[in-house]
Amino acid sequence: MKFRQRNSSTLSRNKPKALLAFVVIAFVLWLVAWEAAKLLIVSAPLARADAIVVMAGSAAFKERTQRAAELFKEGRAARIILTNDNQQAGWASDEQRNIPYRELAARSLRRQGVPEAAIETLPQAVSGTYDESLLLRNYAEAQALHSLLVVTSAYHSRRALWTLRQTFSHSPITIGLEAVPPGQQAPSPATWWLHLRGWQMVPSEYVKMIYYRLAYRSS
DSSP: OHHHHHHHHHHHHHHHHHHHHHHHHHHHHHHHHHHHHHHTOOOBOOSOOSEEEEOOOGGGHHHHHHHHHHHHHTTSOSOEEEEEOOOEEEEETTTTEEEEHHHHHHHHHHHTTOOGGGEEEEEEEOOSHHHHHHHHHHHHHHTTOOEEEEEEEGGGHHHHHHHHHHHTTTSOOEEEEEEEOTTSSSOOTTTGGGSHHHHHHHHHHHHHHHHHHHHSOOO
């Protein structure tokens, strides 16, 4: 009986310590997750450019075109370039077809006041950020452009900027980058782990960054 009482007393004393340890560990993990997400978000300021580029990203076109339209209205560039990831949205019953995301992006820009004459879609399909950056370099060189201001989503921004700098490393073309602030289509850095979309974005970006740095580093 006395042994049981002592054992129960020991357990009672250990409960607050265990709870404190759990809280500390949870807090540390939350800080690590928060910092990991924030580390993915970068920018490369550019006051003005020859063109704004909206990087393809399927459904992410909503937040990207919104930011691109804002930059256009601020006079940061005279035209907006859309790339083509060859992906289609869901079935549109009123049009009886799956509308390509590049079309939806162009419509979004027009709805936000960007003139159709200022929107150009590059028709070549791209299969990823690296292909997209190569296409942009070839286009910019063919059009004799001196600068591009690229718009992409927050958690894609570090890999996108690194890839663009690799691709344009031997080019005189200046690259700027605007990351759409999280909170629109991407969850906040502080709470991304509470959302399925956050798990699809943050951990996968680190895997992709490692692959890109191994596969695409310029000499």
